[in-house]
Amino acid sequence: MTGDSTTPGRELLDWMTAQRWYGDKSRTIAAHEHQPVTTVELGGETVAISAERVEFTEGGQSTYLATRAIGDSRHEATSSAAFLAWLAAGFAERRTLPAKDMEGAHLVWTSLDAAAVDWTVLPGRLIAGEQSNSSIIYGDAAIVKLFRKLQPGINPDSEIVAFLTERTTYRHVPTYLGGLTLRFDDNREAIELAAVQGFVANDGDCWRWLPGALAAASDNGEDLLLDQVGLLGRRTGELHAALATGSDLPAFSPEIYTADEARDVAARIRNEVAVTCEALRSQEALADDVSAHLNATLGMRIGDGSVLTGLPRIRVHGDYHLGQVLRANDDFVIIDFEGEPSRSMAERRQKHAPLKDVAGMLRSLDYAVSSASHDAGSSDQSRLIAWGRLAETRFVDGYRSAVASAPIQLVPDDPDRFSLALDLYVIEKAVYEVRYELDNRPDWLHIPLDGLRRIADSA
Numbered sequence: 001m002t003g004d005s006t007t008p009g010r011e012l013l014d015w016m017t018a019q020r021w022y023g024d025k026s027r028t029i030a031a032h033e034h035q036p037v038t039t040v041e042l043g044g045e046t047v048a049i050s051a052e053r054v055e056f057t058e059g060g061q062s063t064y065l066a067t068r069a070i071g072d073s074r075h076e077a078t079s080s081a082a083f084l085a086w087l088a089a090g091f092a093e094r095r096t097l098p099a100k101d102m103e104g105a106h107l108v109w110t111s112l113d114a115a116a117v118d119w120t121v122l123p124g125r126l127i128a129g130e131q132s133n134s135s136i137i138y139g140d141a142a143i144v145k146l147f148r149k150l151q152p153g154i155n156p157d158s159e160i161v162a163f164l165t166e167r168t169t170y171r172h173v174p175t176y177l178g179g180l181t182l183r184f185d186d187n188r189e190a191i192e193l194a195a196v197q198g199f200v201a202n203d204g205d206c207w208r209w210l211p212g213a214l215a216a217a218s219d220n221g222e223d224l225l226l227d228q229v230g231l232l233g234r235r236t237g238e239l240h241a242a243l244a245t246g247s248d249l250p251a252f253s254p255e256i257y258t259a260d261e262a263r264d265v266a267a268r269i270r271n272e273v274a275v276t277c278e279a280l281r282s283q284e285a286l287a288d289d290v291s292a293h294l295n296a297t298l299g300m301r302i303g304d305g306s307v308l309t310g311l312p313r314i315r316v317h318g319d320y321h322l323g324q325v326l327r328a329n330d331d332f333v334i335i336d337f338e339g340e341p342s343r344s345m346a347e348r349r350q351k352h353a354p355l356k357d358v359a360g361m362l363r364s365l366d367y368a369v370s371s372a373s374h375d376a377g378s379s380d381q382s383r384l385i386a387w388g389r390l391a392e393t394r395f396v397d398g399y400r401s402a403v404a405s406a407p408i409q410l411v412p413d414d415p416d417r418f419s420l421a422l423d424l425y426v427i428e429k430a431v432y433e434v435r436y437e438l439d440n441r442p443d444w445l446h447i448p449l450d451g452l453r454r455i456a457d458s459a
Contacts, residue, residue, distance in 0.1 A: 021148040031055040036101035042082040063150045084124035092120035104185040111178030143199045152189035153345035157338040170242035206322040211371040229391045233398025240354040241406035254312035266305025269428045273298045276431040297456040307421040313351035320357040321364035359425035370447045
């Protein structure tokens with residue numbers, strides 16, 4: 001994108017950096033480039049849509065989608081009922097609109113005939129708690145997510161949910177309904193600005209549900225919660241089985257780990273372990289000899305990665321944890337396949353061993369149990385920790401029973417090989433958590449560190 005000669009300057013920049021969706025508040029801006037896309041006249045007010053590119057003194061850059069009502073009252077356009085109605089109507093019309101302030105570009109709305117009701121005529125309301133994106137609910141039928149941090153290419157949240165909606169019978173994700181893209185007449189890759197999914201009535205995400213339910217549960221209630229964790233494992237396995245069915249589509253066709261690729265995975269994780277153990281030593285969280293022993297034993301458990309050789313890589317969630325799963329009708333709906341906004345679109349669309357998602361959820365379960373036991377007495381803490389180990393087993397058992405229906409073998413049949421392969425990804429996730437807690441929440445460090453110790457003790 002290139003800028004124009006009418007850059008609004010400091011006022012626009014100050015407005016943008018104050019918005020909830022602006023995700024670089026801790027970084028210092030070195031340069032700002034304003035690229036108008038279009039303006040729309042709506043009931044007496046003008047809405048400007050633009051791409052705002054910022055460079056940082058620390059290096060790197062980000063481009064944000066800005067939607068701003070301008071004139072006497074300058075405000076975020078998503079607070080305007082007229083703008084929300086205009087945005088929704090574009091999906092009903094399958095509108096194509098020349099981006100009059102960006103030569104050779106068009107705003108293109110696409111939609112599927114999958115909605116049970118005509119959601120585009122329903123009133124929209126902005127979800128106040130949204131952070132990195134802006135999500136608007138229309139009635140109780142659809143949710144439009146504006147992707148604020150822009151990158152060329154289709155967002156994996158749209159790509160995966162659309163694939164599951166159109167190509168599979170898996171229904172424990174929202175229904176894909178459409179998207180809004182900025183398309184160019186030349187060879188530049190389109191940029192996805194928004195996606196529409198069916199709204200899922202729910203009781204909140206599982207990170208809010210499980211710790212509270214566990215802390216309040218009786219013995220019988222704990223058994224019922226184990227059943228629910230097993231169900232979550234099954235839903236996860238069914239998800240991976242569905243994602244493995246796209247062999248005719250390059251973006252979804254499974255790929256097989258070669259021996260060299262498997263060794264590269266193991267080498268990368270061993271390096272992350274070494275860096276993490278050195279950080280634990282240098283910050284005096286572990287004694288020198290303890291850090292060295294942890295590094296060595298985890299390295300033995302990782303091995304040469306040969307347990308992955310011959311196994312497939314597929315599209316996965318990639319950032320799978322309890323906060324990405326909704327409780328709905330005593331079941332589960334998996335959401336937010338977007339990946340980490342800080343990573344490139346190409347990175348977020350990479351294929352991985354499905355055990356990456358399994359490891360992410362196991363680590364999340366560990367955090368949930370620790371949260372529930374934080375204020376419990378010593379006897380309750382021991383009981384909850386024991387429940388946590390049972391929950392991990394129940395989740396894995398549910399997962400393995402469901403993933404067996406996949407069109408190809410996704411995980412090892414042999415229990416020992418399965419355990420070794422899973423531990424690779426649990427270690428990878430836990431060392432990331434250790435570094436995060438060291439830097440941000442030292443009081444939480446024991447959670448991932450204890451997880452690493454359990455694996456080291458089994459090596």
